Amino acid sequence: MDILGDTRINWIKYRWWFAGISLAVLIAGVFDVIRKDGLRYGIDFSEGTMVVAKFAEAPEIDDVRAVVTDLGYGSAVIQSYDRPEMNQVMIRVEKAAEDETAGAPGQQPTQAGIDETANRILAALRGGAAGELVSSSTEIVGPVVGEELRRRARNATLLALFAMLIYIGFRFEPVYGVGATVAVIHDVLVTLALVSLFNYEISLNVIAAFMTLVGYSVNDTIVIFDRVRENRHIHRRLDLGAIVNLSINQTLRRTVLTSGLTLVAVGALLTWGGEVLRAFSFVLVAGVFVGTYSSIAIASPIVLWWRSVRGGTSATAEQQRPQAPPVRV
Amino acid sequence: MARRLRLKGVLLLLLVAGLVYVVNPPRDTLVLGLDLQGGIHLVMRVHTEDAVRVLTDETAEQFAEHLDNEEIDFADIETEGLGQLTILNLDDSRLREVRDIVAFSWPGWDLRSAGGGDWSFNLRPSEEIVVREQTVTQAMETIRRRVDELGVAEPVITTHGNTGDQILVQLPGYEDVARAKEIIQATAQLELRLVQAGPALDEAALPPLNSSLENIPTELPTGAVGYYQVNRVAAITGRDLRNARQAIDFQTNTPNVEFSLHAEGASRFRDFTGANVGRQMAIVLDDLVVSAPVIQSPIYDQGQITGNFTVDEAVDLALVLRAGALPASLEYQEERTVGPSLGADSIRSGVTASLAGLAGVLLFIIFYYRLSGMNAVVALLLNLLILVGAMAYFAATLTLPGIAGVILTIGMGVDANVLIFERIKEEMRTGKPPRTAISVGFSRVFWTIVDANMTSLVAAAILFQFGTGPVQGFAVTLSIGLVSNVFTAMFVSRYIFDLVLSGRRQVAALSI
Numbered sequence: 001m002d003i004l005g006d007t008r009i010n011w012i013k014y015r016w017w018f019a020g021i022s023l024a025v026l027i028a029g030v031f032d033v034i035r036k037d038g039l040r041y042g043i044d045f046s047e048g049t050m051v052v053a054k055f056a057e058a059p060e061i062d063d064v065r066a067v068v069t070d071l072g073y074g075s076a077v078i079q080s081y082d083r084p085e086m087n088q089v090m091i092r093v094e095k096a097a098e099d100e101t102a103g104a105p106g107q108q109p110t111q112a113g114i115d116e117t118a119n120r121i122l123a124a125l126r127g128g129a130a131g132e133l134v135s136s137s138t139e140i141v142g143p144v145v146g147e148e149l150r151r152r153a154r155n156a157t158l159l160a161l162f163a164m165l166i167y168i169g170f171r172f173e174p175v176y177g178v179g180a181t182v183a184v185i186h187d188v189l190v191t192l193a194l195v196s197l198f199n200y201e202i203s204l205n206v207i208a209a210f211m212t213l214v215g216y217s218v219n220d221t222i223v224i225f226d227r228v229r230e231n232r233h234i235h236r237r238l239d240l241g242a243i244v245n246l247s248i249n250q251t252l253r254r255t256v257l258t259s260g261l262t263l264v265a266v267g268a269l270l271t272w273g274g275e276v277l278r279a280f281s282f283v284l285v286a287g288v289f290v291g292t293y294s295s296i297a298i299a300s301p302i303v304l305w306w307r308s309v310r311g312g313t314s315a316t317a318e319q320q321r322p323q324a325p326p327v328r329v
Numbered sequence: 330m331a332r333r334l335r336l337k338g339v340l341l342l343l344l345v346a347g348l349v350y351v352v353n354p355p356r357d358t359l360v361l362g363l364d365l366q367g368g369i370h371l372v373m374r375v376h377t378e379d380a381v382r383v384l385t386d387e388t389a390e391q392f393a394e395h396l397d398n399e400e401i402d403f404a405d406i407e408t409e410g411l412g413q414l415t416i417l418n419l420d421d422s423r424l425r426e427v428r429d430i431v432a433f434s435w436p437g438w439d440l441r442s443a444g445g446g447d448w449s450f451n452l453r454p455s456e457e458i459v460v461r462e463q464t465v466t467q468a469m470e471t472i473r474r475r476v477d478e479l480g481v482a483e484p485v486i487t488t489h490g491n492t493g494d495q496i497l498v499q500l501p502g503y504e505d506v507a508r509a510k511e512i513i514q515a516t517a518q519l520e521l522r523l524v525q526a527g528p529a530l531d532e533a534a535l536p537p538l539n540s541s542l543e544n545i546p547t548e549l550p551t552g553a554v555g556y557y558q559v560n561r562v563a564a565i566t567g568r569d570l571r572n573a574r575q576a577i578d579f580q581t582n583t584p585n586v587e588f589s590l591h592a593e594g595a596s597r598f599r600d601f602t603g604a605n606v607g608r609q610m611a612i613v614l615d616d617l618v619v620s621a622p623v624i625q626s627p628i629y630d631q632g633q634i635t636g637n638f639t640v641d642e643a644v645d646l647a648l649v650l651r652a653g654a655l656p657a658s659l660e661y662q663e664e665r666t667v668g669p670s671l672g673a674d675s676i677r678s679g680v681t682a683s684l685a686g687l688a689g690v691l692l693f694i695i696f697y698y699r700l701s702g703m704n705a706v707v708a709l710l711l712n713l714l715i716l717v718g719a720m721a722y723f724a725a726t727l728t729l730p731g732i733a734g735v736i737l738t739i740g741m742g743v744d745a746n747v748l749i750f751e752r753i754k755e756e757m758r759t760g761k762p763p764r765t766a767i768s769v770g771f772s773r774v775f776w777t778i779v780d781a782n783m784t785s786l787v788a789a790a791i792l793f794q795f796g797t798g799p800v801q802g803f804a805v806t807l808s809i810g811l812v813s814n815v816f817t818a819m820f821v822s823r824y825i826f827d828l829v830l831s832g833r834r835q836v837a838a839l840s841i
Contacts, residue, residue: 115661136666137667138664140661140665141663153800156791205733208729209733212733215737218784219740222777222780223744223781226777226781254744254747257697258747258748262740268685269736272678272681273682273683276729
């Protein structure tokens with residue numbers, strides 16, 4: 001059984017279209033980030049308090065808001081959390097709002113303990129104005145921690161990218177390392193744009209999803225590059241553009257199958273995984289799409305473009321050989 | 330050929346049996362992270378400067394005593410700052426002796442002339458670092474003892490971040506945040522001191538202070554703040570305690586804490602109480618007088634702390650006294666609690682979704698690749714078993730980012746099998762017989778799969794080396810998954826092909 005017959009799509013011909021699409025998403029993302037005053041970071045990266053309260057019966061958000069506003073946290077974000085039948089409400093108070101209620105000036109707010117806000121909210125909710133409280137979880141992050149976590153996650157990811165560049169450059173040729181790395185950076189940026197456009201928050205778990213995306217994208221790119229490497233030995237007379245097209249077409253079935261199956265796995269997570277996993281699995285779903293797309297649309301053209309700039313041969317597919325030869329070897 | 334196949338089969342079965350043994354039962358062998366299990370996650374900073382300050386004060390006191398004993402003249406010793414003392418008007422003629430004292434008893438301190446007969450006496454920076462590090466280590470040990478007393482299974486207590494003074498405490502499955510924080514943070518500095526005067530509502534109402542006296546606040550029965558004037562030197566401290574437990578005072582029928590003393594402390598206590606019968610003894614806990622009973626008769630190795638306690642408070646006080654005092658105060662910087670039912674909800678939906686996704690993938694593979702698909706399913710399931718087995722064996726903690734690693738592993742495992750099968754199909758389309766197609770297919774994709782997995786492995790190694798907790802968790806599962814991926818795809822999958830085809834002489838068609 002086979003999906004797709006032998007495809008002979010001239011992928012390279014569309015490379016400017018691809019670049020245009022990516023650029024459009026990126027620009028939309030940049031505008032969105034500017035409009036929203038930066039990316040939204042989860043509570044583990046920013047200073048403040050988050051309380052998730054589980055009630056015995058479905059709570060009215062307005063009742064919860066009334067309780068929290070009475071405490072002086074009028075600017076708190078309050079929303080229903082996870083599936084409605086789980087009766088959960090999330091209350092999030094930023095650090096700035098905490099300070100406003102931290103008592104008369106001159107008092108030391110830190111002396112009150114970082115859990116004061118959470119304790120006050122939970123104590124008020126236990127009063128029962130919004131229904132019977134069953135269980136709760138809190139997250140409180142102090143000033144130093146968020147910054148430190150963000151810095152280390154970023155540095156580790158950059159170093160990991162660099163190490164991959166070196167490995168691919170060593171195993172293939174340096175230009176392939178550059179192609180794969182640019183594609184990965186493209187994937188991270190485009191997915192970040194999507195995260196902003198779809199209003200998701202960046203938490204530690206989302207960072208893990210981004211690293212998964214990086215791994216998946218590189219894996220996908222290497223499969224195509226590996227085919228290019230093999231085809232260059234077999235079809236010595238073909239120019240690189242034709243070889244890239246041939247390799248993408250030859251591996252297309254595998255690309256579609258693998259991505260489709262991985263999407264089944266992460267799609268299930270996005271659909272049924274619950275609120276805790278929502279942003280995490282969104283990044284995975286977007287990452288599989290973008291990572292697959294970039295191997296064909298970004299990584300391969302970059303290798304080709306680099307060659308045509310540096311290599312001297314004016315090797316672009318549509319100029320010389322619009323159709324790759326039959327796939328049969 | 331057949332013998333080699335049989336040998337491989339036996340080895341594989343042994344591997345599976347070993348893995349099942351390690352993993353079984355999964356409830357006990359797999360450590361779930363706090364995000365999945367529920368519990369408390371606390372990051373705190375140790376105020377190491379507290380310890381340096383105490384050391385500075387102690388040094389000033391003891392050094393002055395030492396100089397007095399040697400009858401070396403000086404006007405006073407002033408504290409300039411952390412680890413910085415100035416000795417005013419030191420008798421220069423006996424400088425050699427002073428230097429000997431310093432070299433012998435305070436090797437970590439520097440004595441330098443500050444001009445005009447004054448000498449600065451400073452703690453060396455390298456020594457200060459040692460003191461701070463020791464403080465963090467001691468604080469961790471104390472916290473560990475206290476957490477053990479709380480009865481939390483498998484707590485995590487480690488240093489955190491790269492400032493060197495942060496401690497991370499994770500209490501899986503523990504719910505009472507307020508109590509946990511109270512108990513961890515309690516400094517629990519217990520001191521018994523002789524009362525000289527008081528209590529008075531105002532410090533001004535007490536006699537004037539001198540260098541051997543100190544005024545310490547207390548809560549009067551009326552609820553107002555009052556002060557006792559007590560000796561600066563404590564007769565007994567928390568270090569002299571052998572044990573402490575909550576009890577009930579028979580006379581007043583209120584909860585109290587009974588304690589017993591080590592032999593050495595007991596003899597000091599007997600002398601102290603014997604010499605001061607009829608006077609008041611202040612029980613000072615964390616710079617607050619909790620009670621000041623009158624010494625009725627000499628006391629030996631037993632005593633009790635009475636105060637305005639509830640039973641719970643008395644239980645917790647006994648606990649922290651048993652576990653010992655913290656060398657410095659703590660400040661909480663980060664706190665995460667996951668209510669156990671919330672953790673359970675998230676793990677249930679997460680597991681359901683993962684299983685649904687996995688089932689979908691496996692069903693499609695069988696549908697699409699027919700009998701060969703079964704082969705891939707076996708390889709994928711074995712891959713998962715190896716992953717879970719390795720995590721159980723290394724006692725790695727499974728967190729949400731860890732699940733991300735598992736998903737990437739499944740994705741790449743599927744990819745490896747798809748690559749192999751598509752390649753075999755491609756070779757068969759060129760007219761090669763199945764056996765040759767399989768052999769060529771496997772050898773052609775070998776380096777593809779190795780390169781793809783190695784690249785990720787290199788990245789995972791870097792993430793492990795330079796990342797923090799959750800990032801490391803991801804890196805660990807991913808690394809294990811990648812290695813087992815190459816093994817199951819290249820070795821196990823190939824073995825099953827060989828095994829199935831070995832019985833037949835002529836293979837005309839392959840169910841793929």
